[in-house]
Amino acid sequence: MLTLKRLWILRDAKDQNQWREFLKSGGLHPAEDATYTVGIYDNDELVATGSLSDNIIKYLLVCKRYQSENLLTQIIVHLIERLHEEDIFHYFVYTAPDKEVIFRSLGFKKIMSTKEVLFMEQGEPDFDDYLTYIDQFDHDGENGGIVMNANPFTLGHKYLVEQARKVCDHVYVFVVSEEKSEFSSPERFALVKEGLKEFDDVTVLPARDYMVSSLTFPAYFLKDRAELNIANVQAHLDATLFKERIAPVLHITKRFVGEEPYSKVTNVYNDAMKEVFRPDLSLTILPRLAINGEVVSATKVRQALQDHNEPLVQSFVPGTVLAYLKEKNKI
Incomplete structure (x- = not known):
């Protein structure tokens, strides 16, 4: 029975x-x-x-x-x-x-x-509703796309956007919506938007469930605890969804990512994007920004916050983020 x-x-x-x-x-x-x-x-x-x-x-x-x-x-x-x-x-x-x-x-x-x-x-609201939502921000031209977790937003993230602006008519920054980070989704979105508000040719959008989420790419949040063959399957889904359904709505022809010397999962993702995007979408992998010989990363900022290392935090984040951290007594 x-x-x-x-x-x-x-x-x-x-x-x-x-x-x-x-x-x-x-x-x-x-x-x-x-x-x-x-x-x-x-x-x-x-x-x-x-x-x-x-x-x-x-x-x-x-x-x-x-x-x-x-x-x-x-x-x-x-x-x-x-x-x-x-x-x-x-x-x-x-x-x-x-x-x-x-x-x-x-x-x-x-x-x-x-x-x-x-x-x-x-x-x-479903995926069609999301596509309708982002469509209102469409700009004609050769546009770029960046997906970032920004946990928190750093000068490295800002540098990536600035480099994309040099070769694109408009840049769309999608902030990961998943709640698996030390900084909440609303916090991260607000900090990115505030940190980029000086650029008229940049639009900040939520990624919702459709980019680097527990749905499209759950291994991303496991980092090096993830099995790389599984991460590869998920990365191909995430990259295919971006290329075939999201990029065309906003005339995105270029995607930008930072080089990742430490995370094997992120490297798997970058390789999957290279493979999936050709020939319709170009992928530019930029070297990480270094300040005083040290590569800027959100991981280092979070560690510095734990260690109460204000000088490092101050050198790695924009003034808008630093002001927020002080307001919230995080530093």
Whole structure:
């Protein structure tokens, strides 16, 4: 007899081990981000599973022997009901491309897919609404795009924008919206906007769920704890979404990033962008800004804040950021 029950993978070692082994048998590699997980059992054997990571449906797998039993639909419907119970009505799925028909039948819309990954959503405001929102800021010409987390905004970030301005008619700076940083999304967005307000040819926009997020590129937030082959798959999805759906709306023909000597995941991302963007979109990787022989980075600023090293913070961030840090007693 088949029964559906919750798996307490964060509390019960047996549940977690069984779930992990089952996913690995299907070629899936779970990270530590599942907030709710269910499984369908045939007696004591786990034969199907699915999880939520906040409002993302993921880690869907059905044992091959049971794929005629409609178990995947049962799992998905249960997870959607769980989301509705929590008053969440805008949600996403990150899964294999062969599951598109099932999700379409349940009302999901495709945002993007690659040969390895399918990215869909249901609810509002959706990706079409986001494209309509950014379209109002469109400028004709040869425009540039930069995506930054800016945790916090530094002179290095500003330097990247200044270099892009030299070769672009207009520059769009997308600030990562994900709440996985020491500085909150509203803080980071406000600091970037304030730090760039002197430039009439620069527009600062939120990335929302569609650039470097837990949806498009979850490995980014794991940094060097991420498996690089998984990061590569996610990076290709993120880069493809930017190239095919976002860049055309704003006539972006150039993307700019800073060189990354330390993070393997960021290097994987840069390599994926190079591969995906050709020939429609150019990628410029700029050397990091150095001040007094030391490379500027947000990581160093955060460490300096912890160490109460005001001189380093002062030398690495714009005056607008320094004023904010002092106002909030962060330094």
